[in-house]
Amino acid sequence: TIYLGSFVHSTSLSELELADKGAIGVDETGVIAFVERAVENVEDVKAKNEGFTEANVVEVKDGFFFPGFIDTHTHASQHPNTGLFGQTTLLDWLQTYTFPMESSLSELSKAQTVYSNFVSRTLSHGTTTAAYYATIHVPTTNLLADICLSRGQRALVGRVCMNTDLSPEYYRDVSEEQALSDSRASIDYIRSIDPKGEIVQPIITPRFAPSCTSTCLSHLGALAKETGAHIQTHIAENKPEVVLVASLFPTSKSYTDVYDTAGLLTPKTILAHAVHLSGPEISTIKARGAKISHCPASNTAITSGCCPVRELLDEGLTIGLGTDVSGGFSPSILEECRQAIWVSRFRAMSSAENSKLSTEEVLYLATRGGAAVVGLEDRVGGFEVGKEWDAQMIVLNPVPEGGAPEGKFEGGVDVFGFETLEERVQKWVYSGDDRNTVAVWVRGRLVHRTGKYLA
Ligand code: GUN
Ligand code: FE
Numbered sequence: 001t002i003y004l005g006s007f008v009h010s011t012s013l014s015e016l017e018l019a020d021k022g023a024i025g026v027d028e029t030g031v032i033a034f035v036e037r038a039v040e041n042v043e044d045v046k047a048k049n050e051g052f053t054e055a056n057v058v059e060v061k062d063g064f065f066f067p068g069f070i071d072t073h074t075h076a077s078q079h080p081n082t083g084l085f086g087q088t089t090l091l092d093w094l095q096t097y098t099f100p101m102e103s104s105l106s107e108l109s110k111a112q113t114v115y116s117n118f119v120s121r122t123l124s125h126g127t128t129t130a131a132y133y134a135t136i137h138v139p140t141t142n143l144l145a146d147i148c149l150s151r152g153q154r155a156l157v158g159r160v161c162m163n164t165d166l167s168p169e170y171y172r173d174v175s176e177e178q179a180l181s182d183s184r185a186s187i188d189y190i191r192s193i194d195p196k197g198e199i200v201q202p203i204i205t206p207r208f209a210p211s212c213t214s215t216c217l218s219h220l221g222a223l224a225k226e227t228g229a230h231i232q233t234h235i236a237e238n239k240p241e242v243v244l245v246a247s248l249f250p251t252s253k254s255y256t257d258v259y260d261t262a263g264l265l266t267p268k269t270i271l272a273h274a275v276h277l278s279g280p281e282i283s284t285i286k287a288r289g290a291k292i293s294h295c296p297a298s299n300t301a302i303t304s305g306c307c308p309v310r311e312l313l314d315e316g317l318t319i320g321l322g323t324d325v326s327g328g329f330s331p332s333i334l335e336e337c338r339q340a341i342w343v344s345r346f347r348a349m350s351s352a353e354n355s356k357l358s359t360e361e362v363l364y365l366a367t368r369g370g371a372a373v374v375g376l377e378d379r380v381g382g383f384e385v386g387k388e389w390d391a392q393m394i395v396l397n398p399v400p401e402g403g404a405p406e407g408k409f410e411g412g413v414d415v416f417g418f419e420t421l422e423e424r425v426q427k428w429v430y431s432g433d434d435r436n437t438v439a440v441w442v443r444g445r446l447v448h449r450t451g452k453y454l455a
Pocket of ligand 1: 075090094098207208234237298324327
Protein backbone atom coordinates (compact mmCIF):
# COMPACT_ATOMS: atom_id res chain seq x y z
CA THR A 1 0.00 0.00 0.00
CA ILE A 2 1.13 3.55 -0.72
CA TYR A 3 -0.06 6.23 1.72
CA LEU A 4 -0.23 9.39 -0.34
CA GLY A 5 -0.51 13.00 0.80
CA SER A 6 0.79 15.07 3.69
CA PHE A 7 2.53 13.42 6.60
CA VAL A 8 3.78 14.85 9.86
CA HIS A 9 6.04 13.30 12.49
CA SER A 10 8.64 14.28 15.07
CA THR A 11 12.28 14.35 14.10
CA SER A 12 13.47 15.52 17.53
CA LEU A 13 11.97 16.73 20.80
CA SER A 14 11.58 20.24 19.38
CA GLU A 15 11.05 19.58 15.67
CA LEU A 16 8.31 18.22 13.47
CA GLU A 17 8.78 17.28 9.86
CA LEU A 18 5.88 18.63 7.81
CA ALA A 19 5.86 16.94 4.41
CA ASP A 20 3.21 18.37 2.11
CA LYS A 21 3.31 15.85 -0.70
CA GLY A 22 4.49 12.58 0.71
CA ALA A 23 4.25 8.97 -0.32
CA ILE A 24 4.97 6.20 2.19
CA GLY A 25 5.16 2.64 0.90
CA VAL A 26 4.21 -0.13 3.32
CA ASP A 27 4.91 -3.77 2.47
CA GLU A 28 2.62 -6.72 3.17
CA THR A 29 4.24 -7.29 6.58
CA GLY A 30 3.32 -3.76 7.66
CA VAL A 31 6.86 -2.40 7.42
CA ILE A 32 7.69 0.93 5.77
CA ALA A 33 9.61 0.24 2.55
CA PHE A 34 10.09 3.80 1.32
CA VAL A 35 9.35 7.39 2.30
CA GLU A 36 9.26 9.99 -0.47
CA ARG A 37 8.78 13.73 -0.31
CA ALA A 38 7.73 16.32 -2.89
CA VAL A 39 5.84 13.71 -4.88
CA GLU A 40 4.20 15.04 -8.06
CA ASN A 41 2.86 11.83 -9.51
CA VAL A 42 2.06 8.61 -7.68
CA GLU A 43 2.56 6.60 -10.88
CA ASP A 44 6.24 7.57 -10.86
CA VAL A 45 6.49 6.41 -7.24
CA LYS A 46 4.92 3.08 -8.18
CA ALA A 47 7.20 2.57 -11.14
CA LYS A 48 10.32 3.40 -9.16
CA ASN A 49 9.73 1.09 -6.20
CA GLU A 50 10.00 -2.61 -6.81
CA GLY A 51 6.98 -4.54 -5.62
CA PHE A 52 4.76 -1.44 -5.64
CA THR A 53 3.76 -1.26 -9.29
CA GLU A 54 0.32 -2.65 -8.48
CA ALA A 55 0.10 -1.02 -5.04
CA ASN A 56 -3.15 0.09 -3.51
CA VAL A 57 -3.12 3.88 -2.90
CA VAL A 58 -4.70 5.42 0.22
CA GLU A 59 -4.78 9.18 -0.19
CA VAL A 60 -5.38 11.72 2.55
CA LYS A 61 -7.07 14.95 1.50
CA ASP A 62 -7.70 17.90 3.82
CA GLY A 63 -5.41 16.39 6.41
CA PHE A 64 -2.32 14.35 7.08
CA PHE A 65 -0.93 11.05 8.30
CA PHE A 66 0.48 11.10 11.82
CA PRO A 67 2.14 8.32 13.87
CA GLY A 68 -0.18 6.39 16.17
CA PHE A 69 -0.31 7.66 19.74
CA ILE A 70 1.30 5.74 22.60
CA ASP A 71 -0.52 5.72 25.92
CA THR A 72 2.19 4.80 28.42
CA HIS A 73 -0.12 4.46 31.42
CA THR A 74 -3.81 3.68 31.67
CA HIS A 75 -6.22 1.47 33.64
CA ALA A 76 -8.61 -0.40 31.34
CA SER A 77 -10.34 -1.65 34.50
CA GLN A 78 -11.28 1.89 35.54
CA HIS A 79 -12.87 2.84 32.22
CA PRO A 80 -16.47 2.78 33.56
CA ASN A 81 -15.41 5.36 36.16
CA THR A 82 -14.17 7.86 33.58
CA GLY A 83 -15.25 11.32 34.74
CA LEU A 84 -16.18 10.10 38.22
CA PHE A 85 -13.82 11.41 40.86
CA GLY A 86 -15.72 14.21 42.57
CA GLN A 87 -13.56 16.09 45.06
CA THR A 88 -11.38 13.14 46.02
CA THR A 89 -7.59 12.91 46.03
CA LEU A 90 -5.53 9.79 45.44
CA LEU A 91 -5.88 7.79 48.66
CA ASP A 92 -9.61 8.34 49.21
CA TRP A 93 -10.27 8.15 45.44
CA LEU A 94 -8.81 4.61 45.45
CA GLN A 95 -11.13 3.51 48.26
CA THR A 96 -14.26 5.31 47.02
CA TYR A 97 -14.19 4.73 43.28
CA THR A 98 -11.37 2.51 42.18
CA PHE A 99 -11.25 -0.64 44.31
CA PRO A 100 -15.01 -1.33 44.08
CA MET A 101 -14.98 -1.00 40.27
CA GLU A 102 -11.83 -3.06 39.78
CA SER A 103 -13.02 -5.85 42.04
CA SER A 104 -16.22 -6.17 39.98
CA LEU A 105 -14.12 -7.05 36.94
CA SER A 106 -13.59 -10.55 38.23
CA GLU A 107 -16.72 -11.26 36.23
CA LEU A 108 -15.86 -12.41 32.69
CA SER A 109 -18.93 -10.98 30.97
CA LYS A 110 -18.52 -7.57 32.57
CA ALA A 111 -14.80 -7.54 31.79
CA GLN A 112 -15.54 -8.52 28.19
CA THR A 113 -17.89 -5.55 27.80
CA VAL A 114 -15.66 -3.03 29.56
CA TYR A 115 -12.37 -4.09 28.02
CA SER A 116 -13.56 -4.43 24.47
CA ASN A 117 -15.25 -1.05 24.71
CA PHE A 118 -12.07 0.54 26.08
CA VAL A 119 -9.92 -0.91 23.32
CA SER A 120 -12.42 0.41 20.74
CA ARG A 121 -12.44 3.78 22.46
CA THR A 122 -8.65 4.17 22.66
CA LEU A 123 -8.22 2.99 19.05
CA SER A 124 -10.78 5.58 17.97
CA HIS A 125 -8.56 8.25 19.51
CA GLY A 126 -5.55 7.02 17.53
CA THR A 127 -3.88 5.05 20.32
CA THR A 128 -1.98 2.27 18.58
CA THR A 129 -0.03 1.15 21.66
CA ALA A 130 -1.11 1.17 25.31
CA ALA A 131 0.39 0.08 28.63
CA TYR A 132 -2.63 -1.28 30.49
CA TYR A 133 -3.36 -2.11 34.10
CA ALA A 134 -6.10 -4.72 34.40
CA THR A 135 -6.99 -6.02 37.89
CA ILE A 136 -5.75 -8.73 40.26
CA HIS A 137 -7.85 -11.32 38.40
CA VAL A 138 -5.84 -13.52 36.06
CA PRO A 139 -8.69 -14.75 33.78
CA THR A 140 -9.95 -11.27 32.98
CA THR A 141 -6.44 -9.80 32.71
CA ASN A 142 -5.74 -12.48 30.13
CA LEU A 143 -9.01 -11.61 28.42
CA LEU A 144 -7.80 -8.02 28.01
CA ALA A 145 -4.68 -9.36 26.28
CA ASP A 146 -6.87 -11.54 24.01
CA ILE A 147 -8.96 -8.51 23.05
CA CYS A 148 -5.90 -6.36 22.26
CA LEU A 149 -4.42 -9.14 20.15
CA SER A 150 -7.60 -9.78 18.19
CA ARG A 151 -8.33 -6.08 17.65
CA GLY A 152 -4.70 -5.49 16.68
CA GLN A 153 -3.78 -2.89 19.29
CA ARG A 154 -0.24 -3.16 20.61
CA ALA A 155 -0.38 -3.52 24.36
CA LEU A 156 1.51 -4.24 27.52
CA VAL A 157 -1.02 -5.93 29.78
CA GLY A 158 -0.48 -6.12 33.52
CA ARG A 159 -2.05 -8.23 36.26
CA VAL A 160 -2.14 -5.88 39.27
CA CYS A 161 -0.40 -6.99 42.48
CA MET A 162 -1.40 -5.72 45.91
CA ASN A 163 -1.19 -7.64 49.15
CA THR A 164 -1.42 -5.10 51.98
CA ASP A 165 -4.41 -3.93 53.96
CA LEU A 166 -4.42 -0.64 52.05
CA SER A 167 -6.70 -2.57 49.71
CA PRO A 168 -9.99 -3.88 51.06
CA GLU A 169 -10.23 -7.51 52.06
CA TYR A 170 -12.51 -8.28 49.12
CA TYR A 171 -9.92 -7.05 46.62
CA ARG A 172 -6.43 -8.04 47.63
CA ASP A 173 -3.81 -10.75 47.10
CA VAL A 174 -4.08 -13.18 49.99
CA SER A 175 -0.31 -13.68 50.11
CA GLU A 176 3.01 -12.73 48.58
CA GLU A 177 3.05 -16.17 46.96
CA GLN A 178 -0.26 -15.51 45.27
CA ALA A 179 0.90 -12.17 43.90
CA LEU A 180 3.91 -13.93 42.46
CA SER A 181 2.21 -17.05 41.10
CA ASP A 182 -0.70 -15.13 39.57
CA SER A 183 1.73 -12.70 37.93
CA ARG A 184 3.65 -15.63 36.53
CA ALA A 185 0.45 -17.26 35.27
CA SER A 186 -0.55 -14.13 33.42
CA ILE A 187 2.93 -13.64 31.93
CA ASP A 188 2.91 -17.25 30.70
CA TYR A 189 -0.53 -16.89 29.17
CA ILE A 190 0.22 -13.63 27.36
CA ARG A 191 3.47 -15.06 26.02
CA SER A 192 1.61 -18.16 24.84
CA ILE A 193 -0.86 -16.18 22.72
CA ASP A 194 1.84 -13.96 21.15
CA PRO A 195 5.16 -15.77 21.55
CA LYS A 196 7.22 -13.10 19.80
CA GLY A 197 5.44 -10.24 21.57
CA GLU A 198 4.61 -8.63 18.24
CA ILE A 199 1.36 -7.13 19.50
CA VAL A 200 0.82 -8.01 23.17
CA GLN A 201 3.38 -8.41 25.93
CA PRO A 202 3.04 -8.97 29.66
CA ILE A 203 4.06 -6.34 32.19
CA ILE A 204 4.72 -6.94 35.88
CA THR A 205 2.49 -4.57 37.83
CA PRO A 206 2.98 -3.90 41.54
CA ARG A 207 0.19 -1.33 42.00
CA PHE A 208 2.37 1.06 44.04
CA ALA A 209 4.55 0.78 47.13
CA PRO A 210 1.78 1.25 49.75
CA SER A 211 -0.19 -1.69 48.42
CA CYS A 212 2.72 -4.16 48.44
CA THR A 213 4.92 -5.55 51.19
CA SER A 214 8.65 -5.29 50.63
CA THR A 215 8.79 -9.08 50.18
CA CYS A 216 6.11 -8.87 47.51
CA LEU A 217 8.06 -6.11 45.73
CA SER A 218 11.30 -8.13 45.89
CA HIS A 219 9.57 -11.23 44.52
CA LEU A 220 8.29 -9.18 41.60
CA GLY A 221 11.74 -7.68 41.04
CA ALA A 222 13.18 -11.20 40.88
CA LEU A 223 10.39 -12.27 38.53
CA ALA A 224 11.25 -9.37 36.21
CA LYS A 225 14.88 -10.46 36.18
CA GLU A 226 13.96 -14.07 35.52
CA THR A 227 11.44 -13.37 32.76
CA GLY A 228 12.87 -10.19 31.23
CA ALA A 229 9.37 -8.72 31.42
CA HIS A 230 8.48 -5.05 31.52
CA ILE A 231 7.46 -3.48 34.86
CA GLN A 232 4.98 -0.69 35.59
CA THR A 233 3.99 1.06 38.79
CA HIS A 234 3.14 4.47 40.24
CA ILE A 235 5.62 6.79 41.96
CA ALA A 236 5.47 10.05 43.94
CA GLU A 237 2.04 10.97 42.62
CA ASN A 238 0.73 12.90 45.60
CA LYS A 239 2.22 14.27 48.81
CA PRO A 240 0.25 12.23 51.40
CA GLU A 241 1.24 9.12 49.39
CA VAL A 242 4.93 10.08 49.65
CA VAL A 243 4.52 10.55 53.42
CA LEU A 244 2.74 7.19 53.68
CA VAL A 245 5.56 5.44 51.85
CA ALA A 246 8.12 6.97 54.21
CA SER A 247 6.17 5.61 57.18
CA LEU A 248 5.60 2.15 55.64
CA PHE A 249 9.24 1.74 54.58
CA PRO A 250 11.19 3.46 57.38
CA THR A 251 14.54 1.99 56.39
CA SER A 252 14.32 3.19 52.79
CA LYS A 253 16.05 6.40 51.77
CA SER A 254 13.16 7.48 49.54
CA TYR A 255 10.14 6.31 47.54
CA THR A 256 12.49 5.59 44.63
CA ASP A 257 14.76 3.60 46.93
CA VAL A 258 11.86 1.27 47.84
CA TYR A 259 11.60 0.19 44.22
CA ASP A 260 15.33 0.23 43.64
CA THR A 261 16.00 -2.06 46.60
CA ALA A 262 13.43 -4.50 45.26
CA GLY A 263 15.09 -4.63 41.84
CA LEU A 264 12.15 -2.92 40.21
CA LEU A 265 14.03 -0.08 38.52
CA THR A 266 15.21 -1.36 35.15
CA PRO A 267 15.36 0.03 31.59
CA LYS A 268 12.01 -1.74 31.06
CA THR A 269 10.28 0.01 34.00
CA ILE A 270 7.51 2.58 33.48
CA LEU A 271 7.00 4.91 36.44
CA ALA A 272 3.73 6.84 36.30
CA HIS A 273 3.38 10.40 37.61
CA ALA A 274 6.80 11.27 39.16
CA VAL A 275 5.37 14.56 40.42
CA HIS A 276 7.14 14.82 43.78
CA LEU A 277 10.61 13.35 43.30
CA SER A 278 13.78 14.70 44.93
CA GLY A 279 16.95 15.40 42.97
CA PRO A 280 18.71 12.22 44.16
CA GLU A 281 15.64 10.16 43.23
CA ILE A 282 15.70 11.59 39.70
CA SER A 283 19.39 10.67 39.45
CA THR A 284 18.71 7.10 40.57
CA ILE A 285 15.89 6.69 38.05
CA LYS A 286 18.13 8.00 35.31
CA ALA A 287 21.01 5.75 36.36
CA ARG A 288 18.75 2.68 36.22
CA GLY A 289 17.34 3.68 32.82
CA ALA A 290 13.75 3.58 34.07
CA LYS A 291 11.17 5.59 32.14
CA ILE A 292 8.50 8.15 33.10
CA SER A 293 4.83 8.35 32.15
CA HIS A 294 3.53 11.91 32.48
CA CYS A 295 -0.21 11.95 33.24
CA PRO A 296 -1.23 15.61 33.41
CA ALA A 297 -5.03 15.25 33.19
CA SER A 298 -5.03 12.83 36.10
CA ASN A 299 -2.59 14.93 38.11
CA THR A 300 -4.93 17.89 37.85
CA ALA A 301 -8.20 15.97 38.23
CA ILE A 302 -7.30 14.26 41.48
CA THR A 303 -5.16 17.27 42.42
CA SER A 304 -1.90 15.39 42.77
CA GLY A 305 0.38 18.19 41.60
CA CYS A 306 2.13 19.68 38.58
CA CYS A 307 4.84 17.37 37.25
CA PRO A 308 8.06 19.31 36.48
CA VAL A 309 8.40 17.88 32.99
CA ARG A 310 10.87 20.50 31.76
CA GLU A 311 13.25 19.69 34.60
CA LEU A 312 12.87 15.93 34.07
CA LEU A 313 13.60 16.39 30.35
CA ASP A 314 16.62 18.54 31.18
CA GLU A 315 17.88 15.73 33.42
CA GLY A 316 17.72 13.46 30.40
CA LEU A 317 14.86 11.21 31.48
CA THR A 318 12.79 9.37 28.86
CA ILE A 319 9.18 10.52 29.06
CA GLY A 320 5.89 9.62 27.41
CA LEU A 321 2.28 10.64 28.02
CA GLY A 322 -0.35 8.62 29.87
CA THR A 323 -4.09 9.10 30.11
CA ASP A 324 -4.26 7.32 33.50
CA VAL A 325 -7.95 6.60 33.10
CA SER A 326 -9.83 7.04 35.41
CA GLY A 327 -7.66 9.31 37.54
CA GLY A 328 -7.53 10.99 34.14
CA PHE A 329 -10.88 11.88 32.63
CA SER A 330 -10.13 11.23 28.97
CA PRO A 331 -8.97 8.23 26.94
CA SER A 332 -7.32 10.59 24.44
CA ILE A 333 -3.59 11.21 24.12
CA LEU A 334 -4.42 14.31 22.05
CA GLU A 335 -6.24 15.63 25.12
CA GLU A 336 -3.20 14.66 27.19
CA CYS A 337 -1.03 16.76 24.85
CA ARG A 338 -3.16 19.80 25.63
CA GLN A 339 -3.19 19.03 29.34
CA ALA A 340 0.62 18.71 29.33
CA ILE A 341 0.81 22.12 27.65
CA TRP A 342 -1.62 23.68 30.16
CA VAL A 343 0.15 22.30 33.22
CA SER A 344 3.49 23.54 31.88
CA ARG A 345 1.96 26.99 31.39
CA PHE A 346 0.51 27.08 34.90
CA ARG A 347 3.99 26.26 36.15
CA ALA A 348 5.39 29.04 33.96
CA MET A 349 2.88 31.50 35.40
CA SER A 350 3.57 30.59 38.99
CA SER A 351 7.22 29.71 39.38
CA ALA A 352 9.22 28.03 36.66
CA GLU A 353 9.36 30.48 33.78
CA ASN A 354 11.02 28.24 31.21
CA SER A 355 8.79 25.24 31.85
CA LYS A 356 6.40 25.90 28.93
CA LEU A 357 6.12 22.92 26.60
CA SER A 358 5.59 23.50 22.89
CA THR A 359 3.21 21.74 20.53
CA GLU A 360 6.22 20.05 18.96
CA GLU A 361 7.44 18.80 22.32
CA VAL A 362 4.15 17.27 23.45
CA LEU A 363 3.66 15.57 20.09
CA TYR A 364 7.12 14.08 20.50
CA LEU A 365 6.20 12.78 23.97
CA ALA A 366 2.97 11.34 22.53
CA THR A 367 4.81 9.35 19.85
CA ARG A 368 8.59 8.87 19.93
CA GLY A 369 8.88 9.53 23.66
CA GLY A 370 6.13 7.03 24.37
CA ALA A 371 7.71 4.49 22.02
CA ALA A 372 10.95 4.70 24.02
CA VAL A 373 9.03 4.34 27.30
CA VAL A 374 7.45 1.06 26.17
CA GLY A 375 10.64 -0.20 24.48
CA LEU A 376 9.33 0.05 20.91
CA GLU A 377 11.46 2.97 19.68
CA ASP A 378 13.01 0.84 16.94
CA ARG A 379 9.62 -0.16 15.60
CA VAL A 380 7.13 2.70 15.97
CA GLY A 381 6.82 6.41 16.72
CA GLY A 382 7.79 7.90 13.36
CA PHE A 383 7.89 7.33 9.64
CA GLU A 384 11.22 5.84 8.54
CA VAL A 385 12.13 2.91 6.33
CA GLY A 386 12.12 -0.23 8.47
CA LYS A 387 9.65 1.10 11.03
CA GLU A 388 6.17 -0.39 11.17
CA TRP A 389 3.08 1.42 9.88
CA ASP A 390 1.37 2.46 13.11
CA ALA A 391 -0.44 5.54 11.95
CA GLN A 392 -3.57 7.63 12.04
CA MET A 393 -5.20 9.56 9.24
CA ILE A 394 -6.25 13.02 10.42
CA VAL A 395 -8.82 14.98 8.43
CA LEU A 396 -9.85 18.58 9.17
CA ASN A 397 -12.92 20.27 7.70
CA PRO A 398 -15.19 23.18 8.60
CA VAL A 399 -18.53 22.57 10.29
CA PRO A 400 -21.22 22.67 7.57
CA GLU A 401 -24.21 24.97 7.94
CA GLY A 402 -27.26 23.05 9.02
CA GLY A 403 -25.35 19.98 10.14
CA ALA A 404 -23.70 17.19 8.24
CA PRO A 405 -25.49 13.86 8.31
CA GLU A 406 -23.42 12.56 5.40
CA GLY A 407 -21.22 15.49 4.55
CA LYS A 408 -17.70 16.48 5.33
CA PHE A 409 -17.38 17.47 8.96
CA GLU A 410 -14.48 16.22 10.94
CA GLY A 411 -13.94 17.35 14.49
CA GLY A 412 -13.89 20.60 16.33
CA VAL A 413 -11.42 22.27 13.99
CA ASP A 414 -12.58 24.71 11.33
CA VAL A 415 -10.18 25.00 8.42
CA PHE A 416 -10.84 26.97 5.27
CA GLY A 417 -8.22 25.71 2.88
CA PHE A 418 -5.74 28.56 3.18
CA GLU A 419 -3.95 27.22 6.26
CA THR A 420 -0.42 25.88 6.01
CA LEU A 421 0.23 22.32 7.12
CA GLU A 422 1.94 23.68 10.22
CA GLU A 423 -1.14 25.73 11.09
CA ARG A 424 -3.35 22.70 10.55
CA VAL A 425 -1.27 20.71 13.03
CA GLN A 426 -1.40 23.51 15.61
CA LYS A 427 -5.17 23.79 15.22
CA TRP A 428 -5.58 20.02 15.52
CA VAL A 429 -3.60 19.90 18.77
CA TYR A 430 -5.61 22.67 20.41
CA SER A 431 -9.12 21.91 19.17
CA GLY A 432 -9.11 18.52 17.48
CA ASP A 433 -10.74 15.36 18.79
CA ASP A 434 -11.49 11.77 17.82
CA ARG A 435 -13.76 12.87 14.96
CA ASN A 436 -10.60 14.01 13.18
CA THR A 437 -9.08 10.53 13.45
CA VAL A 438 -10.79 8.85 10.52
CA ALA A 439 -8.56 5.79 10.16
CA VAL A 440 -5.98 4.00 12.32
CA TRP A 441 -3.46 1.30 11.40
CA VAL A 442 -1.20 -0.95 13.46
CA ARG A 443 1.58 -2.76 11.55
CA GLY A 444 -0.26 -1.98 8.37
CA ARG A 445 -3.53 -3.49 9.60
CA LEU A 446 -6.56 -1.19 9.55
CA VAL A 447 -7.80 -1.32 13.17
CA HIS A 448 -10.28 1.57 13.23
CA ARG A 449 -12.05 3.76 10.72
CA THR A 450 -15.06 6.00 10.55
CA GLY A 451 -17.78 5.11 8.07
CA LYS A 452 -17.15 7.04 4.94
CA TYR A 453 -13.38 6.77 4.76
CA LEU A 454 -11.61 3.86 3.08
CA ALA A 455 -15.01 2.19 2.59
N1 GUN B 1 -1.81 4.70 42.73
C1 GUN B 1 -2.14 3.44 43.06
N2 GUN B 1 -3.15 2.98 42.31
C2 GUN B 1 -3.45 3.97 41.46
C3 GUN B 1 -4.41 4.09 40.42
O1 GUN B 1 -5.20 3.19 40.12
N3 GUN B 1 -4.42 5.27 39.74
C4 GUN B 1 -3.58 6.28 40.06
N4 GUN B 1 -3.65 7.40 39.36
N5 GUN B 1 -2.68 6.20 41.03
C5 GUN B 1 -2.62 5.05 41.73
FE1 FE C 1 -2.51 5.12 37.31
